[in-house]
Amino acid sequence: MKIVTWNVNSVKARRERLLAFLARHQPDVVCLQELKLEDAAFPSLEVKAAGYDAVTFGQKTYNGVAILSRLPMSDVVRGMGDDVDDPQSRLIAATIEGVRVISAYMPNGGEITSDKWSYKLAWLARMRAHLDRNYKPETPLALCGDWNVTVDDKDVAKPAEWKDSVLCHPDARAALEHIRAFGLVDTFRTHHPDGGIWSWWDYRMLSFPKGDGLRIDHIFATPALASRSTAAVVDRDERKGKLPSDHAPVMVTFSD
DNA sequence: ATGGTCGCACCGCGA
Numbered sequence: 001m002k003i004v005t006w007n008v009n010s011v012k013a014r015r016e017r018l019l020a021f022l023a024r025h026q027p028d029v030v031c032l033q034e035l036k037l038e039d040a041a042f043p044s045l046e047v048k049a050a051g052y053d054a055v056t057f058g059q060k061t062y063n064g065v066a067i068l069s070r071l072p073m074s075d076v077v078r079g080m081g082d083d084v085d086d087p088q089s090r091l092i093a094a095t096i097e098g099v100r101v102i103s104a105y106m107p108n109g110g111e112i113t114s115d116k117w118s119y120k121l122a123w124l125a126r127m128r129a130h131l132d133r134n135y136k137p138e139t140p141l142a143l144c145g146d147w148n149v150t151v152d153d154k155d156v157a158k159p160a161e162w163k164d165s166v167l168c169h170p171d172a173r174a175a176l177e178h179i180r181a182f183g184l185v186d187t188f189r190t191h192h193p194d195g196g197i198w199s200w201w202d203y204r205m206l207s208f209p210k211g212d213g214l215r216i217d218h219i220f221a222t223p224a225l226a227s228r229s230t231a232a233v234v235d236r237d238e239r240k241g242k243l244p245s246d247h248a249p250v251m252v253t254f255s256d
Numbered sequence: 257a258t259g260g261t262c263g264c265a266c267c268g269c270g271a
Contacts, residue, residue, distance in 0.1 A: 009262075009263070009271085010262090010263055010264080012263090012264095013262085013263065013264095034263095034271090036263070036264070060264095061263090061264055061265080061269095061270095062264090062269095062270070062271095108270075108271055110270080110271085116270090148271095202261080202271085203261035203262050203271085204260070204261050204262085204271095205259090205260065205261085206259090206260060206261095207261095243262095245262095246261085246262075246271080
């Protein structure tokens with residue numbers, strides 16, 4: 001099973017690229033983030049013609065997540081399912097061939113001094129509570145998405161320049177570690193222990209040609225699933241050419 | 257070359 005996570009930064013803007021990506025890689029499961037459209041506007045027919053069912057949790061203008069799958073999906077759940085009244089569509093889950101797949105768009109956090117920063121930390125804490133409430137570490141589970149957090153400085157091309165950012169802040173990394181401590185493995189890092197591979201480059205400041213990248217898109221899995229991972233890659237071609245997303249797809253392959 | 261981006265929606269916000 002080949003699982004992809006990709007922040008497409010608008011499905012409408014990335015429609016052609018998304019369809020070409022599916023045709024080129026033929027992944028089994030694709031977790032999408034930042035759809036930036038409502039469910040009714042999702043191009044389900046075109047995605048179906050490419051061979052994929054889609055479940056979506058959209059929102060007008062901002063956020064929005066989806067899971068595409070060539071294999072049947074069941075037990076679809078949208079949102080965190082806690083007692084927080086949160087209008088932001090950031091989480092969707094489905095079961096595919098016995099694997100619980102979650103597509104998550106973790107909050108960016110704006111500036112350290114902003115309300116968005118406290119929302120980010122609270123959201124990450126809610127994510128851990130959501131795992132505790134709904135799953136066991138023994139469950140084959142993949143938590144995929146744009147985490148908006150680097151694991152450590154091996155995920156940062158220029159650590160000194162990003163040291164105080166919301167993507168690298170110690171509190172954000174601690175929140176990520178707390179989620180990981182549920183019992184998750186960073187499946188990409190398993191295959192690239194030295195780091196140095198990025199998934200996101202800011203549109204601004206010529207970040208991509210300068211190589212100023214970070215790895216903030218992750219596929220974390222419970223050991224029952226992580227032990228089956230055989231390869232992990234980033235498709236940097238998706239950050240090139242016409243109308244690229246600022247994120248490149250992260251792909252991890254699991255044996256049957 | 258000493259700056260420099262997108263997407264959405266229509267003004268400035270979010271990233």
